[in-house]
Amino acid sequence: MVQGMANWNTGQTQKWLQQYVDDWVAFYRKRTNDGDVASYIPALAQADPDDLGISIIGKSGMTVRSGDTDMSFTLQSISKVISFIVACMECGVSYMLDRVDVEPSGEAFNSIMHLEMQQVEKPFNPLINAGAITVGSILPGKTSDQRLEPIFQLLENMVGYRPKLNVDVYESERDSSMRNRAIGYYLLETGFLESDLNVTLETYFKQCSIEVTIDDLANIGMVLANDGMNIKTGEAIIPRQIARIAKVLMLTCGMYDASGKFATYVGIPAKSGVSGGIVAAVPPRVRDEPMPFTDGCGIGVYGPALGDEGNSIAGIRLLRHIANQWDLSIF
Numbered sequence: 225m226v227q228g229m230a231n232w233n234t235g236q237t238q239k240w241l242q243q244y245v246d247d248w249v250a251f252y253r254k255r256t257n258d259g260d261v262a263s264y265i266p267a268l269a270q271a272d273p274d275d276l277g278i279s280i281i282g283k284s285g286m287t288v289r290s291g292d293t294d295m296s297f298t299l300q301s302i303s304k305v306i307s308f309i310v311a312c313m314e315c316g317v318s319y320m321l322d323r324v325d326v327e328p329s330g331e332a333f334n335s336i337m338h339l340e341m342q343q344v345e346k347p348f349n350p351l352i353n354a355g356a357i358t359v360g361s362i363l364p365g366k367t368s369d370q371r372l373e374p375i376f377q378l379l380e381n382m383v384g385y386r387p388k389l390n391v392d393v394y395e396s397e398r399d400s401s402m403r404n405r406a407i408g409y410y411l412l413e414t415g416f417l418e419s420d421l422n423v424t425l426e427t428y429f430k431q432c433s434i435e436v437t438i439d440d441l442a443n444i445g446m447v448l449a450n451d452g453m454n455i456k457t458g459e460a461i462i463p464r465q466i467a468r469i470a471k472v473l474m475l476t477c478g479m480y481d482a483s484g485k486f487a488t489y490v491g492i493p494a495k496s497g498v499s500g501g502i503v504a505a506v507p508p509r510v511r512d513e514p515m516p517f518t519d520g521c522g523i524g525v526y527g528p529a530l531g532d533e534g535n536s537i538a539g540i541r542l543l544r545h546i547a548n549q550w551d552l553s554i555f
């Protein structure tokens with residue numbers, strides 16, 4: 225346990241925390257050997273499996289960054305949180321919840337089987353592929369670029385600049401994603417889609433291919449931790465109710481069918497993507513003894529070596545360690 229200072233926001237404390245985090249990153253980097261980079265999207269297979277980086281941005285502005293901090297990578301499934309938030313903002317919460325459920329599926333993120341076996345009335349949740357593709361069909365706009373515009377806009381409001389589309393990753397996924405096409409056709413057949421399948425899939429592949437850094441993820445986490453407020457600009461950019469639902473979904477469904485374990489051992493709303501990113505939102509909390517980041521923080525992690533469920537294997541272990549050391553759990 226880190227101990228001994230009453231005020232965690234001093235420069236001295238920052239140096240101290242930095243040393244701890246540097247040690248932890250060095251330690252957990254060895255665990256990248258236990259996983260593999262995603263290869264079913266060929267462009268993602270080029271990532272270096274040994275990479276591991278973390279960025280933690282606190283409400284007071286205190287920042288701790290360590291490891292491979294300057295990598296760019298694509299949002300992948302993390303984009304599902306953003307597209308769901310945008311759809312709720314554009315179409316209303318009740319409209320969206322009538323069309324996509326908020327229950328964990330207990331299946332892999334790209335499962336088709338559960339849709340048919342359980343004869344679901346709507347996709348289980350917006351953070352699995354079936355749910356996210358359905359959300360993409362509801363977003364207003366005739367073309368994929370029109371549908372993506374409010375997604376880019378919200379990201380810009382969260383991270384302070386307009387992120388770019390990684391065209392290589394987009395084309396790679398577009399040309400290889402037979403399974404997502406199969407999910408799309410199933411959704412079309414069952415009447416879940418609200419608009420053209422091809423535009424919807426193009427929207428989905430593009431949103432997954434938006435490029436970010438761990439600092440961007442930390443800023444996104446910070447906005448969510450603060451119920452939709454960008455504390456840097458003082459602007460409320462997501463309605464509180466929608467930010468809260470997003471965090472509930474991250475906690476219950478954000479790490480796919482490892483979400484229960486993540487909630488148990490880490491206890492923070494978080495969302496992963498197959499490129500190796502994780503965004504985590506740590507709300508302010510009350511503790512009897514001084515602890516780092518009690519006023520809340522956003523965390524971005526990058527570690528492209530994935531475990532069986534498709535989450536960054538070293539990233540999850542690093543987050544678990546930090547959450548235990550600093551008592552970050554919301555429970």
Ligand SMILES: NC(=O)CC[C@H](N)C(=O)O
Pocket residue numbers: 299300301302333334353397404432496497498499534
């Ligand atoms: N888990 C993920 O990040 C999956 C996203 C990826 N683009 C896919 O649809 O397969």
